[in-house]
Amino acid sequence: MSSKKFLWHLDLPEEENYLEAHYIFSLIHLASRNLNRRYQRLLDIPCGIGRHHKYLREYGLDVYGVDAEEELIQLCRERYPDYADYYTVSDMRDISYKEEFDVVLNWYTSFGYFTDDENRKVLKNFYRALTDRGILIIDYPTYWSPIFRAARHGDKYLELSSLEEVEKHRFLYRARLYEADQEHSRLLKIDEIEAIITIYPPEILKEMLEDTGFKILYAFRGRSFRSLSLENLDLYNLLRSRTDRVVWLACKQ
Numbered sequence: 684m685s686s687k688k689f690l691w692h693l694d695l696p697e698e699e700n701y702l703e704a705h706y707i708f709s710l711i712h713l714a715s716r717n718l719n720r721r722y723q724r725l726l727d728i729p730c731g732i733g734r735h736h737k738y739l740r741e742y743g744l745d746v747y748g749v750d751a752e753e754e755l756i757q758l759c760r761e762r763y764p765d766y767a768d769y770y771t772v773s774d775m776r777d778i779s780y781k782e783e784f785d786v787v788l789n790w791y792t793s794f795g796y797f798t799d800d801e802n803r804k805v806l807k808n809f810y811r812a813l814t815d816r817g818i819l820i821i822d823y824p825t826y827w828s829p830i831f832r833a834a835r836h837g838d839k840y841l842e843l844s845s846l847e848e849v850e851k852h853r854f855l856y857r858a859r860l861y862e863a864d865q866e867h868s869r870l871l872k873i874d875e876i877e878a879i880i881t882i883y884p885p886e887i888l889k890e891m892l893e894d895t896g897f898k899i900l901y902a903f904r905g906r907s908f909r910s911l912s913l914e915n916l917d918l919y920n921l922l923r924s925r926t927d928r929v930v931w932l933a934c935k936q
Contacts (some may be wrong), residue, residue, distance in 0.1 A: 685707035695734065703790075706906055707820065709742075710932055711786055714818045714900060718934060722785040726812060728775055729793050733759040736766075747784070749773050775805045780812035787812055789821045795881040802881065806895040813935040819897060821931040822906070825921045827854050829880045839863055841870060853881045884918040885929055897933035906930055 711722050727733065730748030732755055739746050746766070750756050751774045760767040776797065780919055781787045787809045795802055809819055831845045844858035856878050861870040883891065885902070891898060904926045911921075912930065921929075 686872070690809060692835070700734045701738050704735040704742075707788065707790070708739060708742045708831060709857070709908075710820055711818065713927070714934065717900060718816050718818075720816055722818065724784045724789060725786040728778070728786045728809075729755075730759060730770070730790075731755055731791075733762060733865070735772075735790075736763060740766075744786075745769075747771075747779060749775075751775070761795050775808065776801055778812065780808075780855040782812070782814050782817075783857065784812050785814050785817045787817070787819045791822055792824055792880070794821060794823055795883060802883075803815060803891060803895070806891060806897075810895050810897065810935055817935045818900075819892075819931070819933045819935075821888075821933075822928065823888065823916070823931065824928050825885055825926055826881050826918060827880075829854075836860075849879070852887075853879060856880055869905060877904070885916040885921060886918065888931070889913070889916055892931065892933050897936055898936045899933045901930075901932040901933065903930040903932070904928075 688707050703897060711725075715722055723743075725739065725744045727736065727746060727748045727927060729750040729752075730736075733748050736746045736748065736759070747769045748756070748759050749771050751772065755769045756772045759770045763769075777841050779816045788902070789809070794805065797805070797924075813819065827846055827848075828844055829848055832843070834842045834844070836842060839862060841861045842858060843861070844856070845856075845868075847855045849855050856876070858876045859872055860874040862873045889899060889902075899913055902916060903909060904911055904924070905928050911926070916929075
């Protein structure tokens, strides 16, 4: 898939990037206090255009990025020329890091893009990449529903996207980006994306993490510090409480 297909989704307000980076750092600080160890080296995978990296570095972290899309990695190197060597083109299924990072960050629904076996392999790769008592942060939806959505991006672009459930918990995501041709009063399609994504229910993702060897420290409702009961993480209860995302904080045992 061409990285251009992702770029308009990543064009978020800089204030949002800053606030998310502050939240991520707060999670790292919380783990540091609980586990009594210092966290320094962070791997953001997949990193996209590295929209949090400026702020995470200001907090004193050594931030590295991996993404399967070469164009996105090139954009990271252009945005952060002093850290060009910190960015690598690789697939999450293929990384071979071993005890090199204190934190692995998997943000913004960046898990579930492969088969079940491959997704489990991704978690094993994350686990192997971490140092002793290193932490994994995953930001992930609790559920998706079939939907069609139209969204404007400024005055120039229109995005049409849809979700179609093709199997239980597995969705076909389609999106098209159009540019307004004012002269001829029409829309021109300039980009599109299509992907199959599995949205594992929280109880299944919890099991996958624990089977990999992780100890779950917290599961937070949305991007907050409202901790969910780890013994009561079934999808039904989360739907009743209108919890549409969970941020997982887990450590390597």
